[in-house]
Amino acid sequence: xxxxxxxxxxxxxxxxxxxxxxxxxxxxxxxxxxxxxxxxxxxxxxxxxxxxxxxxxxxxxxxxxxxxxxxxxxxxxxxxxxxxxxxxxxxxxxxxxxxxxxxxxxxxxxxxxxxxxxxxxxxxxxxxxxxxxxxxxxxxxxxxxxxxxxxxxxxxxxxxxxxxxxxxxxxxxxxxxxxxxxxxxxxxxxxxxxxxxxxxxxxxxxxxxxxxxxxxxxxxxxxxxxxxxxxxxxxxxxxxxxxxxxxxxxxxxxxxxxxxxxxxxxxxxxxxxxxxxxxxxxxxxxxxxxxxxxxxxxxxxxxxxxxxxxx
Ligand SMILES: [Zn+2]
Numbered sequence: 001x002x003x004x005x006x007x008x009x010x011x012x013x014x015x016x017x018x019x020x021x022x023x024x025x026x027x028x029x030x031x032x033x034x035x036x037x038x039x040x041x042x043x044x045x046x047x048x049x050x051x052x053x054x055x056x057x058x059x060x061x062x063x064x065x066x067x068x069x070x071x072x073x074x075x076x077x078x079x080x081x082x083x084x085x086x087x088x089x090x091x092x093x094x095x096x097x098x099x100x101x102x103x104x105x106x107x108x109x110x111x112x113x114x115x116x117x118x119x120x121x122x123x124x125x126x127x128x129x130x131x132x133x134x135x136x137x138x139x140x141x142x143x144x145x146x147x148x149x150x151x152x153x154x155x156x157x158x159x160x161x162x163x164x165x166x167x168x169x170x171x172x173x174x175x176x177x178x179x180x181x182x183x184x185x186x187x188x189x190x191x192x193x194x195x196x197x198x199x200x201x202x203x204x205x206x207x208x209x210x211x212x213x214x215x216x217x218x219x220x221x222x223x224x225x226x227x228x229x230x231x232x233x234x235x236x237x238x239x240x241x242x243x244x245x246x247x248x249x250x251x252x253x254x255x256x257x258x259x260x261x262x263x264x265x266x267x268x269x270x271x272x273x274x275x276x277x278x279x280x281x282x283x284x285x286x287x288x289x290x291x292x293x294x295x296x297x298x299x300x301x302x303x304x305x306x307x308x309x310x311x
Contacts, residue, residue, distance in 0.1 A: 002299035002300060003300060004068045004304075005065070005299045005300060006067070006259075006260060006299065007062065007067050007069065007071065007264065009261025010070050010262060011075035012058055012070070012073070012084070013051055013053075013075060013100075014265065015052050015075070016045065016052060016266075017045075017049055018042055020054075023270050025042075027272060029240070029268075029271055031271070032268060033183050035183065046077070047076060048077075050078065051078050053083075057269060058070060059091065065282065067278065068094070069094055069300075069309070072095050072097055073100065073142065073176075081099055081100055084097040084100065084135075084137065085135035085136065088137075098138065098139045099127055099131030099132070099139065100127070100140075100141050100143075101123075101128065102142065111186050112147060117149065120147060121160070124164050124167075125167045128168065128171070129167065132173065138307050139174040139176070140164075140174070140176065142177070144178070144187045145178075145187060145190035148160055152195075154195040154197065157195050157198065158198040165203045168203070172205060173207075174207035174208065174306050175209070176211045177209070178212070179215060179220055180212055180217055180220050183267070192219070192220055193214075193220070194223040197226070197231065200227060200233055200234050201231060204233050207233050207235060208233060208234050208235065209234075209236070209237055210224045211237050211239055212240050212241060213236040213245060214245065215240045221245045224236065225248070225253070228253045235257045235259060235302065236253075236257065237258070238258060238259070238261060239261045239281070241284065243284060243289075244288075246258070246284060246290075250290065258298050258302055259302045260298050264277050285298065
């Protein structure tokens, strides 16, 4: 057993009344992915109803699997950084919080127009400053690149992201960049993280967590691994990866660049076949044949280093 187990990737804020009873609709991860198209009305309500606090449900699932701490973030939907900070303030013994900059559009399926983006980038910078200085948050959560850029050339994407990365660089805080798919519309193109190489190279002091390391897809994993091989500031979390990818990542960039996480959220918490989200990710460590030392890194050491946690 590792000394600690840190959940580095979970979405605490974003639940609504609709997501409280989805056990009959979501049994597998595939059910979660299909939820938006199978139940469009429920999906809309899940995003648009007032957010509710499900900290107790998260703590219960953490306790069931020996998870000591969780670095919590906002989900898609309403809710804001104050809610994240309030949840952390209620459980400072278990939670750390991340800044949300990913949802700056009021339309449920829309993404901002190009003209709106400079303002949104400045808003992101303000949110980062306020999140760190006033709310005590310790990084930037998984976000949609498409909210801040419509470029497809890595050099141009870098230019669009500069204000945000200048702020991250100033505070030396990490950011999570999503890879592969999400259950939400848009942004799939940016799920191939090859474009992150320019950003990571330009900001070597900003830790970048390529979450999900391609989510089990070969071509996306190869892109993620290429970027991580070339940039020592790039990390992976193990969310939804597969044993062969985890093993190859450990052997290529080292277990001290990999974080445990499950993507627990108001939807994923209902997944239970073949196992619930914590058990599935603990099984992944076993299936990848991690050594005791590698397990210590992935379970907590890497997260403690990247987020400079005082445990
Ligand atoms: Zn996530």
